[in-house]
Amino acid sequence: MDTRYEISLSAPFSKALNRLAGKDPDIVKRILAQLRYRLPLDPYPDEQGHDDIFHSTVVKNLEIDGYYVSRLKSLLFDKYRIFYLVDEDYSLIYVLEIAPRDSTTYDRHSPHYRTIKTLYLEYFQNRGQK
Amino acid sequence: MNNIATAMESGFSVTGSAVNIQSLTQKFRTMVVQCARRNLFIAETDQTPLITGAVQRPAGSLTVEDFTRQMFPDMSDQELFDVFKADTAEEMASGRISRIKYHRLLAQMTQSDLAEKTGMRQANIARAESVNHTPNQNTLRKIAAALGVEVKELV
Numbered sequence: 257m258d259t260r261y262e263i264s265l266s267a268p269f270s271k272a273l274n275r276l277a278g279k280d281p282d283i284v285k286r287i288l289a290q291l292r293y294r295l296p297l298d299p300y301p302d303e304q305g306h307d308d309i310f311h312s313t314v315v316k317n318l319e320i321d322g323y324y325v326s327r328l329k330s331l332l333f334d335k336y337r338i339f340y341l342v343d344e345d346y347s348l349i350y351v352l353e354i355a356p357r358d359s360t361t362y363d364r365h366s367p368h369y370r371t372i373k374t375l376y377l378e379y380f381q382n383r384g385q386k
Numbered sequence: 387m388n389n390i391a392t393a394m395e396s397g398f399s400v401t402g403s404a405v406n407i408q409s410l411t412q413k414f415r416t417m418v419v420q421c422a423r424r425n426l427f428i429a430e431t432d433q434t435p436l437i438t439g440a441v442q443r444p445a446g447s448l449t450v451e452d453f454t455r456q457m458f459p460d461m462s463d464q465e466l467f468d469v470f471k472a473d474t475a476e477e478m479a480s481g482r483i484s485r486i487k488y489h490r491l492l493a494q495m496t497q498s499d500l501a502e503k504t505g506m507r508q509a510n511i512a513r514a515e516s517v518n519h520t521p522n523q524n525t526l527r528k529i530a531a532a533l534g535v536e537v538k539e540l541v
Contacts, residue, residue: 265453267446277457284457289470291450297496331482332473350444379444 261296261342261349266375269338272354286332291351295328299342299349314339314355317364323376325352339372341379350379485540486515489533503532 265273277284312327314337328338340351352375355368363369443449448456454466471492478488490500497515501508506528514521514529520541521529530537 262443263450264443264447265450266444270448270453273453273457281458285461285466285469286473288450288454288457289466289473292454293467293470293494294474294491297491297494331480332476348443350447351450375444382444 261299261347263291263295263349263351265291265351266353268371268375269351269354276354283333283336286330287336287338287354290328290330290332291338295340295349300326314369318369318372321373323373325372325376339368341376343379343383346383350375352376481517484515484517484519486521486529486533489535489540490515493533495533500529500532504528 273284273287312329315325315327318325318339325339325341328340335357337355337357338351339353339355340349342349353368353371355366454461458466474483474488474491477483478485483491490497495503497508497511500506501511504511506514506525510525511529513519514525523537526537526540530540533540
């Protein structure tokens, strides 16, 4: 499979990066560089043994609820976690949310969980109508 | 697909994006989760919308290229790639990724691309670029040739 994925950023994700750029533009550049040049090549790091995605509590919790997302974790920006979905049919990676790693990280009622779930549902509802 | 059909015949249900996998054997559970992670439909095809055309970009979203141009209008693609290159080198230096993976990423190849170029299977590429694996000389030579680097740069 030599699929090239298009990387699409959700509006909440873009806004969050805008805010982050005001504080730390270098981190934003690093994130964008990973999204642009790495994620399309390795969209499923879990299956290649380079990530501990199977141990991600957030991903597991979302999976239990029926939301199949992946997480981009990098020690290059280890204060943040980026969540995205992969739509193989359209060769599209939709980046949903960036969440700081803090006390709300594992709270299933946190705004980050809600944002991920809302965007995920919206994506597949709209996609199904096309 | 044969495995999926077999799994379906074994009696699990699919409802929307939620799959009841608790009653499946581990083998089928792994397969279903892998399908789900890719957001692949595993229902019968006559229940699945026929998908045609180009990428359906969600409303309000931006491509990463457009966002980068808006956010950093003075930064060239090469400058962003240099950021990627430096960060990937840092990952390699710290032992988090192998030298093979480092060179594959810099060449902007997928594992499948590299597999095709070397005539190897993708699974073997994945193993070759694992940080805990040292490929044999023949494998290294093939990969080095495909990536356009010297063998010594991969070990």
